[in-house]
Each structure stands twice: as C-alpha cells, then as structure tokens.
Amino acid sequence: MIREEVLEKRLRLLVNFGGVVSRETNLSKLLELIAEQVKNIIGCDRCSVFLIDPETRELWSKVALGLQNTEIRVPFGKGIVGNVASTGQTIKVLHVDQDPRFTHDLDRMTGYRTRSILAVPLKNVAGKIIGVFEAMNKTGTGFDAEDEGILQLISSLAASGIENAELYQSLSKSQLETIQRLAITAEYRDQHDVVIHLRHIRDYSALIAQGLRMPEEEVELIRYASLMHDIGKVGIADAILLKPGKLTAEEYEEMKKHTLYGAKILCNAESELLKVAYKVASSHHEKVDGTGYPARLRDGQIPIYAKIVSVADVFDALCAQRVYKPRWEPEKAREYIRGESGKSFDPVVVGAFERVFDEILKIHALGDDRTTISAQIIRETNGHSY
Numbered sequence: 001m002i003r004e005e006v007l008e009k010r011l012r013l014l015v016n017f018g019g020v021v022s023r024e025t026n027l028s029k030l031l032e033l034i035a036e037q038v039k040n041i042i043g044c045d046r047c048s049v050f051l052i053d054p055e056t057r058e059l060w061s062k063v064a065l066g067l068q069n070t071e072i073r074v075p076f077g078k079g080i081v082g083n084v085a086s087t088g089q090t091i092k093v094l095h096v097d098q099d100p101r102f103t104h105d106l107d108r109m110t111g112y113r114t115r116s117i118l119a120v121p122l123k124n125v126a127g128k129i130i131g132v133f134e135a136m137n138k139t140g141t142g143f144d145a146e147d148e149g150i151l152q153l154i155s156s157l158a159a160s161g162i163e164n165a166e167l168y169q170s171l172s173k174s175q176l177e178t179i180q181r182l183a184i185t186a187e188y189r190d191q192h193d194v195v196i197h198l199r200h201i202r203d204y205s206a207l208i209a210q211g212l213r214m215p216e217e218e219v220e221l222i223r224y225a226s227l228m229h230d231i232g233k234v235g236i237a238d239a240i241l242l243k244p245g246k247l248t249a250e251e252y253e254e255m256k257k258h259t260l261y262g263a264k265i266l267c268n269a270e271s272e273l274l275k276v277a278y279k280v281a282s283s284h285h286e287k288v289d290g291t292g293y294p295a296r297l298r299d300g301q302i303p304i305y306a307k308i309v310s311v312a313d314v315f316d317a318l319c320a321q322r323v324y325k326p327r328w329e330p331e332k333a334r335e336y337i338r339g340e341s342g343k344s345f346d347p348v349v350v351g352a353f354e355r356v357f358d359e360i361l362k363i364h365a366l367g368d369d370r371t372t373i374s375a376q377i378i379r380e381t382n383g384h385s386y
Ligand code: C2E
Pocket: 190, 240, 241, 242, 243, 244, 245, 246, 247, 252, 255, 285, 313, 314, 315, 317, 318, 322, 323, 324, 325
C-alpha cells in the first residue's frame, strides 16, 4: 500500500476504535478487543494490555496459553512493562536481546518469540497511569515515531473505556438489586413513601452531579450510592422512627445516630460504590458551617458526594408530607435551599441544583403510584445496561 492509503486506513480504524471501545462494558472482552484493534491499527504481530493492580502493585494481563486463558503478573518496575508503569515513559525497543530491561520470562511461558516492543503507559483523563500497552513485533519496518503517537492517542481512549468497564463490573446487576432492596427495607418502616423518596434522591443526586459536570462514572456512583444514605435507620427503634409527631430532643439525638449506624454498616468497603455510599451515609447531615451531625464537619471536610445528597434529601423531605410537617410547594423548598446556601449547603452544589431545577421539577411532578414503584425501581436497575 502507498503511504496515503496506509494513513487513511489507520484513520478509519482509529475513528472506529473509539466507538467500539466505548460500547463494550465487559472488562475481559474489552481488553481482548483493544488488543485486537491495536494489532490492526499498528500493523504488529501481537498486542498485550497490562493493568495495574493497586493492591499488589503488580501489572496483570490475560494471555492465551494453548486453549486456556491465564493471568500473568509482572511486578512494578520489572521488565519493559514494569518500567513503563513506574516511570510513565514510553519505551521502544527494536531488538529486545540488546536491552537489559527485557525479561524473557513471559516468552518462556508463552513460547512466543518477542523481537521488538513498543510499550506506552495507559493514562486516564486525570493523567493517572492505570496500565501499559505493549505492541510487539511490527511486521516490515519496525516501530516508528508515528506508531508511538498513535499508540499514545489510543491509550487515552482505551483507558477511559477500561475504567468504565471496571466500574460496570464492580456494580453487577445482583449487587445493585441487593442494594436497592436493602435500602428499601431499611426505610420501609419509616415512611410509606420511602420508595418514592429513594427514587427522587437517586435521580436528584445524579442530576445535581451532572449539573456539577462530574464525569459520567461519578454520576453513576452517586446515583446508586445515594440510595443508601439512610441505611443506618435499620438501627433506629420503631418507637422513634415511627413516632406520629414531633420528636423530643432526646429522641432526636437517638435519631441522629442513623448516620453512625450507616457508617458502621458500610465502613471498610472494597468497591468504589460502597466507598462512596459510606461517605454519603456518614456525612449527609453535616453542614458546611460546621453545625451539622454527627461530626460537625466543616465545608472542606465534607465529601462532595455527601454535599450533593444532602441537598437532594432536604429538598425532597420538604416537598413531601411527614407525620411532623405538611408538604411544601417545590418553589418554597427551593427558596429554603437557596437561603441555606453557605450555611447548610455548599454554594457550588446549590448552584448546580439551581441549574438542573427544571429537570428536578419534572421528576417531582411524576405520578407516585406506590404499588408499582417498588417493582419499578428494581426493574429500572435491572434494565440498566450493567
Ligand atoms: P427526613 O424526614 O427524611 O428529613 C431529612 C432532612 O430534611 C432533615 O434532617 C432536615 O434536615 C430536613 N427537613 C425535613 N423536614 C424539615 C422541615 O420541616 N423543616 C426543615 N427546616 N428541614 C426539614 P434531620 O432534621 O436531621 O432529620 C433526620 C430524620 O429524622 C428525618 O428524615 C426524619 O426521619 C427524622 N425526624 C426528624 N425530626 C422528626 C420529627 O419531629 N418527628 C419524626 N417522627 N421524625 C423526625
């Protein structure tokens, strides 16, 4: 092929790459897909994607050995791959036999004979290294500067696809359903409207996060984590939780402990989602002026996720009827939120709330047929593309 054709073909493949990668949410399939695509775009014989395992500080990759898929692991700093991961620098080796960094371990394992390598770091949008791309044995000319540029370009697209897939993987369908059911159970004793309240909190929180221009992954995290904000209410006695009227000061003190119980239930979580849920459950009643509970945290100490849910929670509580208060009109609730900006709430979050207020109103105005919504909230989750 002449050079123009090569370039055109590459460009086509590149354009295609973004689309293909953003659609696949299964991590193993995605990694295979990326390796296959890169092989075609670069025109090399083989491509491996190594990802960093932050717990062990190793890089891992799946390799086909015979008919089986095996996971291989390389320590940080070791070999070409390990060096790229620890330095963040691209490494190009035209003859691996002449490069002392190259370890023959993997070749020995796989029976593959590596001659040349182009290895670039996989960086996410925040610039953090999440793994390494390794292209091997370029047919014909050997790797050149253009290959390097292309691989770096692909790397950022691939990294965002990979992070998405990791998130989707950590939020499996059954996990999400469990969360929803738990959240509903925890609050069911409290209010009959709990399912509606939860759905509102979920949707309002996600909208506010969007209003804050948070990355989509974080919007999804807050969407589901927000459902667990009051999960600690499982620990509150019926006599208080179900009291048909104003709480005494003592009872209110007891009620406030739902944040501590929630923290207990969700602490030491491993998944990203439950980590966010922990922050929300423990801090959604903190106020930026330091007068909230349970820890009287101040502005900078309150996680953004908790600040978002706090606005969503109070807005929806005000708009709903409670045994201790009548329903407020949304406009009055909005005035209240505005008035508490800089006192209860972070002004930046209030700003985002204002920006998405029309969307919030639409959700608020939806019908609230209680008998179907419980089934619906679970169905919606299952229908989600996870
Ligand atoms: P909730 O009813 O879902 O209310 C959540 C939050 O919305 C409240 O957190 C409060 O910040 C805000 N909020 C709700 N209603 C009003 C209101 O009429 N005026 C104002 N200014 N803010 C309101 P808070 O106060 O920490 O209460 C936490 C939870 O404790 C409440 O969740 C509710 O389940 C319970 N609770 C609080 N006060 C009473 C009460 O007097 N009687 C009963 N039965 N439960 C109460």
